[in-house]
Amino acid sequence: MKKVFAFVSIVFVFLLIIFLSISNIKGKQLNSALIENNSNEFAIYKVLNEITDIQNCFLDTLLLEDEAIFTDKDLVSYDWTEHKLLIKSNKYIDELRKNHLSLSHKPFIVVVNGERIYMGVSWSFASSAIAPSVPTIDWSELFYKQNKNSHNTYTIQIINNDTHGDYRNDKRVYDVLKNLDKLK
Structure with a gap:
């Protein structure tokens, strides 16, 4: 009886692992399909995963x-030399400004034509923690600037240099912004 119970338990755990793996793969495929089918040529998405090792994730x-x-x-213009974004006010960014702690230290992905180009982190410059060596955007009030046309200006910055180079200067990002006539 104990052997049968042990066997059934092992089979159950094995099937559970297979089910969870398939569900995870399907979720990733669905998430990727949503992004690829999106008609946006340039976008920045918030990452849902909790990430501790940003440099070594895929x-x-x-x-x-x-x-x-x-x-x-939403993008009015992009200053390529300073990586400054002029963005129309939208509900998502307004929420970030009100509750910037919800995004503090959270990763984002720059996506061009459905392809994930690079990762950055929402980072408050008022933070006492050491900044990561990936591009950062500070959504907080401290660096928030709004002009009279209800547009917001944010800069994708590099605080700590990385030996891999400046991810912001990816040619695919430049090309799509140029084609969209968003470069300044």
């Missing part, structure tokens, strides 16, 4: 929110 394995933080439709 972009394609991360689950992203269904709705982008902003897309090329």
Whole structure:
């Protein structure tokens, strides 16, 4: 009887592991399909996963929110030399400004034509923690600037240099922004 119970338990655990693995793969495929089928050519998405080792994660394995933080439709212009974004006010960014702690130290992904280009982190410059060596955006009031046309200005910055180079200068990002006539 004990052998049968042990065998049934092992089979159950094995089947549970297979089921969870398939569910996880399906979720990632669905998440990727949503992004790829999105008509936006340029977007920044919030990552849903909790990540502790940003430098060593694979972009394609991360689950992203269904709705982008902003897309090329929200983007007024992009200053390539300073990586400064002029973005139309939208409900998502307004919520970030009100509750920037919900995004503090959370990763985001820059997506071009459905392809994940690079990861950055929402980072408050008022934070006492050491900044990561990936691009950062501070959504907080401290660096928030709004012009009279209800547009917001944010900068994707590099605080700590990385030996891998500046991810922000990816040619695919430049090309899509140029094609969209968003470069300044």
